[in-house]
Amino acid sequence: MKQCCLLIIASMAVCNSYAQQMHGRVADAQTKEALPGVNVRLLHAASGCNTNIQGKYELSATATDTIEISYIGYITKQIAVNAAEKTRVIYLQQKATNLNEIIVSSSRDKQRRTEAPIAISTISPQTLQDTKATTLDQVLNKVSGVYMVDLGNEQHTMAIRQPIGYKSLFLYLEDGIPIRTIGDFNHNALIEINMAALKNIEVIRGPASSLYGSEAVGGAVNFITASPTLVPTAKVQLEGSNWGYKRADFSVSNTVKKVGFAVSGYYANQSNGYMDHSDFHKLALTAKIDYQINEKNKWTNAATLINYKTDQTGGLDSAHFFAKDYRNFQTFSYREVKALRVRSTLDHEWNSSNHTTFTAFFRNNTIGQNPFYAIKDIRGTQKANGQINSDGFNSYGIIVQHKKQFNWKQAALIAGVSADYSPASYLANYIDITKDAAGYYASYRQTDSTLTDYHVGLVNSAVYTQFEFSPLEKIRVVAALRYDRMDYNFDNHLTPSAYTGAPSERNNFNAFTPKLGLTYNLGNNRGLYANYSVGFAPPNISELYTGVKVPVLKSATYQNYEAGGWFGFDHNNGYVDMSIYEMKGSNEIVSVRNADGVYENRNTGATTHRGVEWNAKYTPLRSIFVRTSGTYAEHIFNAYTDGNKVYNNNQMNGAPKWISNTEVTWKPLCLKGFRLGAEWQHIGKYYMDAANTSLYNGYDLFNVRAGYAFRSVECWVNCMNAGDQLYATTAEKSAYGKTYRVGPRQTFNFGVAYTFTGKK
Known part of the structure; x- marks a missing residue:
């Protein structure tokens, strides 16, 4: 027993x-x-x-x-x-040299990077954490083929497979949804991004119109926000600079049973900088709630609020720029942005082969300004004139997408529809300006004279589909097609003229945009891709209706051909990805001057853009990480006439051939939590005018970043423009002379953060 x-x-x-x-x-x-x-x-x-x-x-x-x-x-x-x-x-932990990562922007759904026949780069959470960027250009300029131009106080413009310019050739998205309505582009749109809420960023280079529609010509940038954390987390971050910049960030997140939430934001303030009249402040808040109803249904609600105001600074003439005279002759110009975005998304998984996403969204946006670029001197007097204007819109929209997977050849079909109604308005009032003896625009007087006053009922609608399959084991083919239609119902509240705008009218634009691409898997984390894609850019509201005589305008179209590949090496401790492309634009919209001196928009431009882009990452030792990215490109006017001046075959102005960014980071194994990085940004020479008569020599910047994290506390110091290099982020020549937008001087940013992480 x-x-x-x-x-x-x-x-x-x-x-x-x-x-x-x-x-x-x-x-x-x-x-x-x-x-x-x-x-x-x-x-x-x-x-x-x-x-x-x-x-x-x-x-x-x-x-x-x-x-x-x-x-x-x-x-x-x-x-x-x-x-x-x-x-x-x-x-x-994510790999430092991450080749076969998961992306979402290429197909609006999760897929492996090596199955996407496009040029796409990802800025990882680790890169965002280590960079401690105060402006988005400090991280986006690490991406090959990207030059995000710093215009001061988070103001900016973009150059991706395009020269430096202000046209609606780039699409900015937040979690796959455009942050502004299509047709009302603003090159400063990324002011409306909450940097404290970001998890990672994906950048598509080249046309992405087959999935995202118009404006996704030079590229699309998708800002992916952080989702609720599994465990309770909270973070507080404080930083400042030697030029009066102060900022406070916070985030709180957790998941309780089926409900998760994340709230994050920051407040930034700039005062008493190295340049006169250059203060600004910004409040950014984002809230997200995920409700995992069951295994097949997930409901996500998110909202972002932006409140921003900045003094406006213009460029300097040659004498002041090279003398390092940072006086700003503007004393009252400003830009003010108020933006609210709300979205609600329901994800439903019917079974392992069928998935549907339904999103409804709302956007409210107003940009008010007293712009420096609208100020015009009155010859022979101490007077000038200008304007105070306001541009605003509301958006009410939906996006519905379904993905179907098949057993045949690993095939998948994505189909979707989108629509938004976005009534917009624009109002500009004339102001009298007084200059003092020193040349400062000292004061202004508002008048009852209205320059522009109109309302536009804008409707965007689209259907799109993408089919992909593997005809052979190592080959994957992707084909996509999208149809877009944009309807403008323009109501001019003033008598039509060259200044007040066009007569009231209705306009519409539509386009089919295809894409065809394939990837070839060579094995061992190596592969090739090729694609053909079309991008289109219809006229924006401002190009059609604001302050010009309006002819009949067509959409600009771009034919893009590219090929590339990715190659892992040294036991996947490193990889290189490259792309080569040629993109031809036709019917490009340019502003030309008539014999009577009046400017009007016309479809007169034809251009060629071609280049090679590269990105390489390597960890020769566990403690050393090396990254280099860049592009060599040519941007040519094939046909461009301005009045009697013909610029055919000239290089496009504002188009540096060489752009590169190289970084070395050291994280010693013997001192866990410490990091030291050095970065070199190179912008090559470029012409300042379409006539190719003046050349700007570009610049080289060196940045140094150091930080140390111990348990829940982290501190850091960044030295940007370590050599205090005099440089211009933009350099232009016009009939009035040369203008240089001054780049930031040597800047030290100091910061400290505390992170609480709970347990479950």
């Missing part, structure tokens, strides 16, 4: 050790967000599972076994079963 009892007890102990049921969750080590689809398997048994949409896994394991956790783009981790049971949440 005694022996029988001992046998039963021993058997129960063995069974208990063998049949242990373990539960846990997997999250990103940087963002603390759940990771769905992670492979969790036992090393010594033929069993495993994938994490669900909430990052949860469940499997039977012995207490002495070990589990292996692996996910695309992350460092594989092994952990003993007993240890895994105690931690409950297992954190995975």
Whole structure:
């Protein structure tokens, strides 16, 4: 009897050790967000599972076994079963040289980077964390082929496969939704981004019109916001600079059962900088709530609020620029932005092969300004004139998308529709300006004279589809087609003229934009791709109706051909991706001057843009990370006539051939948490005018960043423009002379942050 009892007890102990049921969750080590689809398997048994949409896994394991956790783009981790049971949440670290990562912008759905036949780059959460950027250009300029131009106080313009300019050739998105309505482009649109809410950024270079519509010509930039964390987290961050810049960031996030929330924001203030009249302040807030209704349904609601105001500074003439005379002759010019974006998204998974997303959104946006560029001197007097204007719109829109996967040839079909109604208005009033003896625009007087007053009922509607399949094991083909229609109902509240705008009228523009591409997998993290795509850019509201005689304008179209590849090396401790492209534009809208001196918009431009882009990352040692990215490009006028001046075959103005960014980061193993980085930004020479008579020699900048994190506290110092280089972010020549937009002087940014991370 005694022996029988001992046998039963021993058997129960063995069974208990063998049949242990373990539960846990997997999250990103940087963002603390759940990771769905992670492979969790036992090393010594033929069993495993994938994490669900909430990052949860469940499997039977012995207490002495070990589990292996692996996910695309992350460092594989092994952990003993007993240890895994105690931690409950297992954190995975992203690879520094991350080639085969997951992206969403290429197809509006998750896919591997190596299956997307486009030039796309990702700015990772780790890069955002290490850079400690005070403006978005400090991270976007790390991307090959991108030059985000700093115009001061978060103001900017963009150059991606295009010269430096202000045209509506770039599309800016937040979680896949345009942050402004199509047709009312503003080159300063990224003022409306909350940097404190970002998880990562994806940049598509070249036309993306087949999925996103017009304006996605030079490229599309998708800002992906952070989702709620698995565990309670809170962060407070304070920083300042030697030029009067002060900023405070915060974030709070958690998930309780099926509901997760994330709230983040920052307040920035600039005062008493190195340039006169250059103060600004900005408040940015974002809130997101995820409700995981069940395994098949997820409801996400998000809202972003921006309140921004800045003094406006113009460019300097040659004498003041090269003398380092930073006086600003503007004393009252300003720009003020108020923006609100709200979206509600329902994700429904019908089964493993069918997934539908429904999104409804609302946008409210107003830009008010007393612009420096509208000020005109009155010859022979101490007077000038200008304007105070306001441009605003509301948007009410929906996007519905369905993805169907097939068993045949790993095929997948994506189809979607989108529509938004965006009534917009514009009002500009004339002002009298007085100059003092020193040349300062000292004061102004408002008048009852209205220059422009109109309302536009703007309707954007589109249908799109994308089909992809693998005809052979190593080849994947992607074909996409989109149809867009834009309807303008223009109501001019004033008598039509060259200044007040066009007569009241209705206009519409439509276009089919196809894309065809393929990838070829060479194995060992190496592959090639090629694609053909079309982009289009219909006239914006301002080009059609604001302050000009309006002829009949057509949409500008762009034919793009490109090829490239990615190549991992040194046991995947490094990789290189490259692309070569040629894009031809026709019917480009340019402002030309007639014989009577009046400017009007015409479809007279034809251009060619061609170049090569590269991006390389390498970790020769565990503590050393090297990255270099850049582009060599040519931008040519094929046909461009302004009055009697013909600029055919000239290089386009504002188009540097060479742009590169190189960075070396050291994270010593002997001092965990410390980092030291050095960055070199190079902008090559370019012509300042279309006639190619004046050349700007470009510039080289060196930035140094250092930081140290110990437990929950992090501190850092960044030295931007370490050599205090005199440079211009833009250099232009006109009939009035040369103008240089001064780049920031040597700047030291100091910061400290505290992060609380709870447990579950």
